[in-house]
Amino acid sequence: MKVVDEERVTVMEGEWSPLDVIREVVAGGVQEDPFYVMDLGEVVARYRRWKELMPRVEPFYAVKCNDDKLLVTTLAALGAGFDCASKAEIELVTSIGVEPQRIIFANPAKMASHIRYASAVGVDAMTFDSETELMKIKQYMPHAQLVIRIRCDAESAQCPLGIKFGCDAVTEAPRLLKLAAVLGLEVIGVSFHVGSGASETGVYARAVSLCRALFTLGRGLGHARMRLVDIGGGFPGATDSDIFEVSQVINAALEEHFPERGVRVIAEPGRYFAAAAYTLAACVHAKRDVAAKDPEGEVDTHTMYFINDGVYGSFNCVLYDHQQVAAEPLYPSSEKELPCSVWGPTCDGLDCVLPSTRLPPLRAGDWLVFRDMGAYTIPVASSFNGFPVPKVRALVDAHLWSVLKELHPLTSAQFVVGERMSLLPPSPPPAAPAPPARAVFVECALK
Ligand SMILES: Cc1ncc(COP(=O)(O)O)c(C=O)c1O
Incomplete structure (x- = not known):
């Protein structure tokens, strides 16, 4: 069981989507580990x-x-x-x-x-x-x-x-x-x-x-x-x-x-x-172009992408829950999609997230997004080979928050209001000045 002891809920104002939030977090330049965005x-x-x-x-x-x-x-x-x-x-x-x-x-x-x-x-x-x-x-x-x-x-x-x-x-x-x-x-x-x-x-x-x-x-x-x-x-x-x-x-x-x-x-x-409440973001940290002959003797080239979460982590669902996951580049690309495979970070050959898919060309440092990742993923994930289980960033729309915070056991006493910048990890501090606040930040300590 992996119960997150203390969780933060970021209250969002205005138009937003989990993808926007992932882009904002990644744009901060300090996020390296995979993470989930959870939409309450x-x-x-x-x-x-x-x-x-x-x-x-x-x-x-x-x-x-x-x-x-x-x-x-x-x-x-x-x-x-x-x-x-x-x-x-x-x-x-x-x-x-x-x-x-x-x-x-x-x-x-x-x-x-x-x-x-x-x-x-x-x-x-x-x-x-x-x-x-x-x-x-x-x-x-x-x-x-x-x-x-x-x-x-x-x-x-x-x-x-x-x-x-x-x-x-x-x-x-x-x-x-x-x-x-x-x-x-x-x-x-x-x-x-x-x-x-x-x-x-x-x-x-x-x-x-x-x-x-x-x-x-x-x-x-x-x-x-x-x-x-x-x-x-x-x-x-x-x-x-x-x-x-x-x-x-x-x-x-x-x-x-x-x-x-x-x-x-x-x-x-x-x-x-x-x-559907959980969207996973994972980063490409390595790639390898491979060429293999198909049964007809034609040379088939494809790219292997290595990402920082795999079947020993969130993608255990591929093995145990028989899920078919789909990778989506964080930013849409006009480049042609090419044959590729997506692999997890461990040293095990079994650690394959997608054996055969098509994606536009990616570089190390590019992020992929996987939707619908909330079922039978987090409680089963392990940190095998020393790769951490992704943390969850929870979000709620401001209108909903005003209702939710009054409901037991989500009482308003558990919320602390701060600034939107807290979407970014606390250290090291981001180089860029804080963007104009368009949301209120709320910390929810769920003891
Ligand atoms: C006894 C029992 N109830 C409920 C569930 C949840 O099933 P589902 O996620 O398909 O709704 C399971 C899943 O294994 C189960 O074993």
């Missing part, structure tokens, strides 16, 4: 859109996706709940003042010590999908409010999860519900996860219908207070994606199978909230 407004806009499209479904943000404390705090301030998968994630979320009732311990295979911790801090809701887990919960937390996780996979997904978690709704779930009843454990609901980055929307309808069948069965077995449907994650997060279509499928399925309002519906979106 994107998170707020996505929260609003969720609420508008699926008013019945409460989002419980999946902390594993990006545990940046500012992101978590902002979502807490907006009213989200949280899906935590470990003791440390529960610690993080409760440390900012989130009540344990707003947390679901959504890991079907938990360590005993983590169950004991959840019990001690009052996180009662947790998932299970096996007999062993039921026995463990019986031993360490017999008062837990259990949610059975079933398997229902999308036709295809960026990261399928059914291969690891979720019992079969027909052949396994009835036996587990019966066992829970015999053990005197309370099952309050059913959950599923269709796969992260799911490319099919109809799967939510299939899964909700399975949940309905298990509600009927579970209530018949004595789980009289079954009242929670947890539709998991799987929602798209990229800038050009939208949840309109999937929301229509989900709303219709809920209306058909759970028309009664006494049933609470939650979801565990991760990627949806995190991806």
Whole structure:
């Protein structure tokens, strides 16, 4: 876990975009390490859109996706709940003042010590999908409010999860519900996860219908207070994606199978909230022109660019999350795009960000921008070979800030107002005189 202990939010006035900010930082001439620009407004806009499209479904943000404390705090301030998968994630979320009732311990295979911790801090809701887990919960937390996780996979997904978690709704779930009843454990609901980055929307309808069948069965077995449907994650997060279509499928399925309002519906979106809010800037520090013969014997030339972040850092998402990242020059160029590859800074041959792409000719010192880099990047990144994990510069529009700063746990007492120049690193001081102030700078110490 890489929780950023103290974060600064720069409040922006007037027109701006993450790209403008990256250009401003780079123009200061002292920035050498890769860095993220995080737009808090994107998170707020996505929260609003969720609420508008699926008013019945409460989002419980999946902390594993990006545990940046500012992101978590902002979502807490907006009213989200949280899906935590470990003791440390529960610690993080409760440390900012989130009540344990707003947390679901959504890991079907938990360590005993983590169950004991959840019990001690009052996180009662947790998932299970096996007999062993039921026995463990019986031993360490017999008062837990259990949610059975079933398997229902999308036709295809960026990261399928059914291969690891979720019992079969027909052949396994009835036996587990019966066992829970015999053990005197309370099952309050059913959950599923269709796969992260799911490319099919109809799967939510299939899964909700399975949940309905298990509600009927579970209530018949004595789980009289079954009242929670947890539709998991799987929602798209990229800038050009939208949840309109999937929301229509989900709303219709809920209306058909759970028309009664006494049933609470939650979801565990991760990627949806995190991806688009973070833009990564990385610098080209070396290049090499190579020529190789293709199968027809033609000589193929291309340029290898080496940048200061790679698959051991932010671009671990290329390996683990199967993400397809796209590089964009910081400044548009009229020069012809040429075949090239983009490599990370470590000595490992595996450290390849883009094996084959096209970019206008770049020099050492030029910057590349990668959008939609907020999901499954920062918490997984390492400093292997001594290359630092990029820091996050958070930004918020002035209009939004005036609202956000009043929301707990983002209180106005945590903000300090200064000058826009603080966008630049503190030392060494920039040579150029300060540009005319067109924004107010705010420091937000999130303890
Ligand atoms: C249990 C659980 N819930 C939610 C998520 C978040 O999924 P997504 O980022 O696809 O929304 C994951 C991702 O692995 C998960 O394992």
